[in-house]
Amino acid sequence: MEQKQLKRVDLIFEWDEKNTPIQVLDKTLQKTPDAIILEMIDSGLKGRGGAGFPTGLKWKFTRNEDSEVKYVICNADEGEPGTFKDREILDRVPEKIFTGMAICAYVIGAKEGYIYLRAEYNFLLKSLQQKLDKFNQQLKERQIDFSIYLRSGSGAYVCGEESALFESMEGKRGEPRNKPPYPTVAGYNSKPTVINNVETLVYTCEICRMGAEKFKALGTSDSRGSKVFSVSGDTTKPGIYELELGMPLKDFIDEFGDDDAKAVQVGGASGHCVPRKKFNDTIIGFEGIPTGGSMMIFNSSRSMYNVLHDYLEFFTEESCGQCTPCRVGCQQLLKGIEAVKKGERPPTYLEDLKKLTLTMKIAAKCGLGQSVANPFISIVDNFKEEIIY
Amino acid sequence: MSKYMVNLKINNIPIAVEEGTTILDAAKRLNFHIPTLCNHPDLSVAGNCRVCVVEVKGARLLAASCATPVSEGMEVFTNSEKVRIARKHVVELLLSEHNADCTKCFKNGHCELQELASEYRYGDHIFIDLVPFKHKYLDISSPSITKDTSKCIRCQRCVRTCAELQAVSALAVVHKGNHQTISTFMDKPMNDVVCTNCGQCINRCPTGALYERNYIEDVWNAIYNPNKFVVVQTAPATRVAVGEDLGLEPGHRVTGKMVAALKKMGFNKVLDTDFTADLTIMEEGTELLTRLKKALVDKDETVKLPMMTSCSPGWIKFQEHMFPDLLPNLSTCKSPQQMFGSLAKTYYADKINIKAENMIVVSIMPCTAKKFECNRPEMRDSGFKDVDYVLTTRELAMMIKQAGIEFDKLEDQHYDSILGESTGAAVIFGATGGVMEAALRTAYEIVTGKEVPFANLEIKPVRGMDGVKEASIKIKGAKPEWSFLEGVEMNVAVAHGLTNAKILMEAVESGKTNYHFIEIMGCPGGCIGGGGQPIPTSPEIRRKRAEAIYEEDAGMPIRKSHENPEVVEVYKDYLGHPCGHQSHELLHTHYVERKRY
Amino acid sequence: MTNTENFVHELAEKHGRTRNALMPILQGVVAREKYLSEEAMIAVARELDISAADVYGTATFYTFLDTVPRGRNVVRVCKTISCHMHNKDEIIRALEEQLKCKVGETTSDKKFTLLTANCLGWCHKGPVMLVNDDVYPELTPQKAIEIIQEYNRKSN
Numbered sequence A: 001m002e003q004k005q006l007k008r009v010d011l012i013f014e015w016d017e018k019n020t021p022i023q024v025l026d027k028t029l030q031k032t033p034d035a036i037i038l039e040m041i042d043s044g045l046k047g048r049g050g051a052g053f054p055t056g057l058k059w060k061f062t063r064n065e066d067s068e069v070k071y072v073i074c075n076a077d078e079g080e081p082g083t084f085k086d087r088e089i090l091d092r093v094p095e096k097i098f099t100g101m102a103i104c105a106y107v108i109g110a111k112e113g114y115i116y117l118r119a120e121y122n123f124l125l126k127s128l129q130q131k132l133d134k135f136n137q138q139l140k141e142r143q144i145d146f147s148i149y150l151r152s153g154s155g156a157y158v159c160g161e162e163s164a165l166f167e168s169m170e171g172k173r174g175e176p177r178n179k180p181p182y183p184t185v186a187g188y189n190s191k192p193t194v195i196n197n198v199e200t201l202v203y204t205c206e207i208c209r210m211g212a213e214k215f216k217a218l219g220t221s222d223s224r225g226s227k228v229f230s231v232s233g234d235t236t237k238p239g240i241y242e243l244e245l246g247m248p249l250k251d252f253i254d255e256f257g258d259d260d261a262k263a264v265q266v267g268g269a270s271g272h273c274v275p276r277k278k279f280n281d282t283i284i285g286f287e288g289i290p291t292g293g294s295m296m297i298f299n300s301s302r303s304m305y306n307v308l309h310d311y312l313e314f315f316t317e318e319s320c321g322q323c324t325p326c327r328v329g330c331q332q333l334l335k336g337i338e339a340v341k342k343g344e345r346p347p348t349y350l351e352d353l354k355k356l357t358l359t360m361k362i363a364a365k366c367g368l369g370q371s372v373a374n375p376f377i378s379i380v381d382n383f384k385e386e387i388i389y
Numbered sequence B: 001m002s003k004y005m006v007n008l009k010i011n012n013i014p015i016a017v018e019e020g021t022t023i024l025d026a027a028k029r030l031n032f033h034i035p036t037l038c039n040h041p042d043l044s045v046a047g048n049c050r051v052c053v054v055e056v057k058g059a060r061l062l063a064a065s066c067a068t069p070v071s072e073g074m075e076v077f078t079n080s081e082k083v084r085i086a087r088k089h090v091v092e093l094l095l096s097e098h099n100a101d102c103t104k105c106f107k108n109g110h111c112e113l114q115e116l117a118s119e120y121r122y123g124d125h126i127f128i129d130l131v132p133f134k135h136k137y138l139d140i141s142s143p144s145i146t147k148d149t150s151k152c153i154r155c156q157r158c159v160r161t162c163a164e165l166q167a168v169s170a171l172a173v174v175h176k177g178n179h180q181t182i183s184t185f186m187d188k189p190m191n192d193v194v195c196t197n198c199g200q201c202i203n204r205c206p207t208g209a210l211y212e213r214n215y216i217e218d219v220w221n222a223i224y225n226p227n228k229f230v231v232v233q234t235a236p237a238t239r240v241a242v243g244e245d246l247g248l249e250p251g252h253r254v255t256g257k258m259v260a261a262l263k264k265m266g267f268n269k270v271l272d273t274d275f276t277a278d279l280t281i282m283e284e285g286t287e288l289l290t291r292l293k294k295a296l297v298d299k300d301e302t303v304k305l306p307m308m309t310s311c312s313p314g315w316i317k318f319q320e321h322m323f324p325d326l327l328p329n330l331s332t333c334k335s336p337q338q339m340f341g342s343l344a345k346t347y348y349a350d351k352i353n354i355k356a357e358n359m360i361v362v363s364i365m366p367c368t369a370k371k372f373e374c375n376r377p378e379m380r381d382s383g384f385k386d387v388d389y390v391l392t393t394r395e396l397a398m399m400i401k402q403a404g405i406e407f408d409k410l411e412d413q414h415y416d417s418i419l420g421e422s423t424g425a426a427v428i429f430g431a432t433g434g435v436m437e438a439a440l441r442t443a444y445e446i447v448t449g450k451e452v453p454f455a456n457l458e459i460k461p462v463r464g465m466d467g468v469k470e471a472s473i474k475i476k477g478a479k480p481e482w483s484f485l486e487g488v489e490m491n492v493a494v495a496h497g498l499t500n501a502k503i504l505m506e507a508v509e510s511g512k513t514n515y516h517f518i519e520i521m522g523c524p525g526g527c528i529g530g531g532g533q534p535i536p537t538s539p540e541i542r543r544k545r546a547e548a549i550y551e552e553d554a555g556m557p558i559r560k561s562h563e564n565p566e567v568v569e570v571y572k573d574y575l576g577h578p579c580g581h582q583s584h585e586l587l588h589t590h591y592v593e594r595k596r597y
Numbered sequence C: 001m002t003n004t005e006n007f008v009h010e011l012a013e014k015h016g017r018t019r020n021a022l023m024p025i026l027q028g029v030v031a032r033e034k035y036l037s038e039e040a041m042i043a044v045a046r047e048l049d050i051s052a053a054d055v056y057g058t059a060t061f062y063t064f065l066d067t068v069p070r071g072r073n074v075v076r077v078c079k080t081i082s083c084h085m086h087n088k089d090e091i092i093r094a095l096e097e098q099l100k101c102k103v104g105e106t107t108s109d110k111k112f113t114l115l116t117a118n119c120l121g122w123c124h125k126g127p128v129m130l131v132n133d134d135v136y137p138e139l140t141p142q143k144a145i146e147i148i149q150e151y152n153r154k155s156n
């Protein structure tokens, strides 16, 4: 197995004076759109927003759509519990995001770009707008027919789901759409749209700066490059770290744990819970457990019942409510573990609930309902005693 | 553009369908039934209930068959183990959120959720009953529509109906997550919002979350009361639909059986709204000609054209909310139901020697808005409430069953007289375009002394299910008193469903149209698709009901309103002439502006 | 026109009258008035020519678009797992005592509304709260109280 030691990387937040984002843009726009797409595909970059779709392909599909109007959208709705890396990127290096968007716009032929910022990050609006004004001005000076606008969310986790995000931007309830059609065909305003995570866009800028080869050299064959991790919970070093992908969880815990870690929730509330006994053979990356960056550590003082209860409460409230498996399923799971805890239902009821999550996983309309099975099954299976007693 | 054909397999059976077809429709063609709840043939696709999920080979997720188009080489399984388990879970989840007091429910026996539950025989309910945790709200504020949130399964059909078919959006999805529900602006009672009472939402509610305010017990009580003389009138569209709730296929005409049933039930007199439909034509036709004269000859600027029909109370309330500036364009004629009520408690009561205060007028209507209409303060011109109770076609069917009447075995009977005679012109009121056709048959003849220049009196351009229909008739050979109309091209338009009405009203407001007369019916298809008609409804079902209506017309001995002998008699005996003083007292009304938001 | 109607009109002039303008307009109203009153929602519906129920339905989807009256300062304490682990309950208790109101309520002088929120994106520095748009990480009960006192002084 291709394995590497935990390795710090400094790409995202690094500021290369000789290759500022706008210089990267100038350099990149010398290339043809197809060449840029090839470079993206070659780099192996996969989306950092959670779903992990190859970014180059996404751009290619959208480029291939025949439409006067197309859009680039930066998904800055970061709402996954335990994830806070996008905020830091937006705060420190927004120019790299703008550049990634401008490159994408050039590739697909978009004239408008939007950043959808969650309301919880409204304190960033002012400085972002200033920097954006400057960037839009720079685009104008270069006679590039592309501008970026800011849009705010208003407190709804599900609006991070791409089609819900479009609905929200269109002034509607953030209810995810049926797929197909996918955003590359019909996204915002039903036009072909590339929607990428904040971090993904920064990496596209970085790949254009340093070349696919250097990026590819990081990580593993399944998980190219590095990733920004949001580390929280029972850790000696909470914060944001850019690490190479494909690391064994054990190395991670050795560095960040407090010597008493009993579990790590990888990927936030919608991710998987890995118990201590599996630290050794868990790889963080697309070949193992993928993550949008959230790594939450729990030590032995924590009740995993409380953890699961918190997550289920979160999903129950944040489900958009339109589809049956998710709206009612979440309520049943929450009420169900409470009933088992109180002894109103037998422990075997947990098995029924697990089966329910498997239905949610395949029958819910969007990723929110589909992913509730991840925390539920991994916590219930690994910490059954804590759930029951 | 010709469409590509897509090849796929459903349950291992190959089939080729047009590109863009949903899996659901493709399966239907192979006679595989996939259950649905949020899907409805009149509405956009929602894909939110998830009962229609199917397995697609190689896919990680099940596909909502109502929302997923077929693709080349697809292999679909509609009844695999995964599908069955998921479907069972989905139905059980819905049941856990649903106040399943089926035996007490007005929709008992007519509930799609109940049907699904009985089909799947879920005896081993495992999930926790969530109903006690939910905010319960039974809204009986409206005289037309009852809303019970505890029965709601959030399919959003009502919301889509109100927005897409009726352009009203009185209903909306509100809140999210476990608090998500269907409600009104600021959760106000239905009677306080822009609801038109059309009842189209009821027609599409799969459960008992929306149903008509019912007056079945009140009507039985009236029938049993020896001191009351109970007369009943039946609207045109009821006779082609009530059979559907009594075991017959859509499109059956059951006029005679319906009359027989009503008589058996104990109504003292069984009369016909069709009679006052004919009367409406006399009044409305005269009003139109008078307006034309005032506008074209006298150049009276206070007279508004185009004149618009006023028989549909859902449409009237829509106009009062949405286009108050156009209220002067509405005909002042009451709807046939209300003309009947005010005549019944005056002229008719006198004739048969019954005191009006002892008379109860019951209407059988395809309509829920008529329940609101009969409660309007304007509708008491007899000195009493002109119409006491309005029952929907569905309520009538229930009462027939309650009475133990074997409907299909009944011998046909005739309406009582007077106020029971009618013409083909009256019966077509039930379908979109019918009032227009009936009005033209009469008005043209008044003006020219000749029949309308259409084969067999069938004015085809105003028939059919197009949303907005237009027609022009050139007047040739006007009588001397109507000479100002000689050579005039009469431009008319017809719309049904309030979304189409809105389109037409916006065109009128823009000033770019030159219509003289407009017919609007609030419900899709006109009254045959009314909010009180049997459930389910679909374009296909409405088409069949409309066909039956036109068959009924074609089979009538008299097909022009002004030839209805009872109508002639009522003018001679009582009313004088159309739009005369007595008519104005009893048959005409006025409208009020209502708040838009 | 009332104040609110005027303001909504200005927002519509600025953002346009398409449905896409709905969110920015609602956000603008909430930024100024702290919540969407019946009057404001009707004004928005009128400007955009959509139904009032649609405006209400959209607004209630979003946690930050309140449709019930809120105080001049809206306090939102993060209640999600990391902050939970770092004693958000103590912060809430301290604030409830300080403000003399419970979570979900508004103080009698209408200066503060105390709410909880789902993950605010500061899990490494919990517990955390937002006061209006401003964020306050690494709270202690004492710090939280001081912050509130500061707002109280400012809004006098």
Ligand SMILES: Cc1cc2nc3c(=O)[nH]c(=O)nc-3n(C[C@H](O)[C@H](O)[C@H](O)COP(=O)(O)O)c2cc1C
Pocket (backbone or CB within 6 Å): A046, A047, A048, A049, A050, A051, A052, A053, A055, A075, A076, A077, A078, A079, A080, A157, A158, A159, A160, A161, A162, A163, A195, A196, A197, A198, A200, A201, A366, A367, A368
């Ligand atoms: C419930 C839910 C919430 C999501 N939230 C976010 C988010 O906050 N940020 C994000 O970038 N992607 C989020 N996603 C994933 C997006 O739908 C989408 O896949 C992503 O923005 C694509 O960008 P990427 O390819 O760069 O990862 C979410 C998905 C779901 C189902």
Ligand code: SF4
Pocket (backbone or CB within 6 Å): A158, A175, A176, A318, A319, A320, A321, A322, A323, A324, A326, A327, A364, A365, A366, A367, A368, A369, A370
């Ligand atoms: S899975 Fe949940 S969030 Fe997604 S569409 Fe269904 S109800 Fe909405």
Ligand code: FES
Pocket (backbone or CB within 6 Å): B035, B036, B037, B038, B039, B046, B047, B048, B049, B050, B051, B052, B053, B064, B065, B066, B067
């Ligand atoms: S019928 Fe397909 S999801 Fe409801």
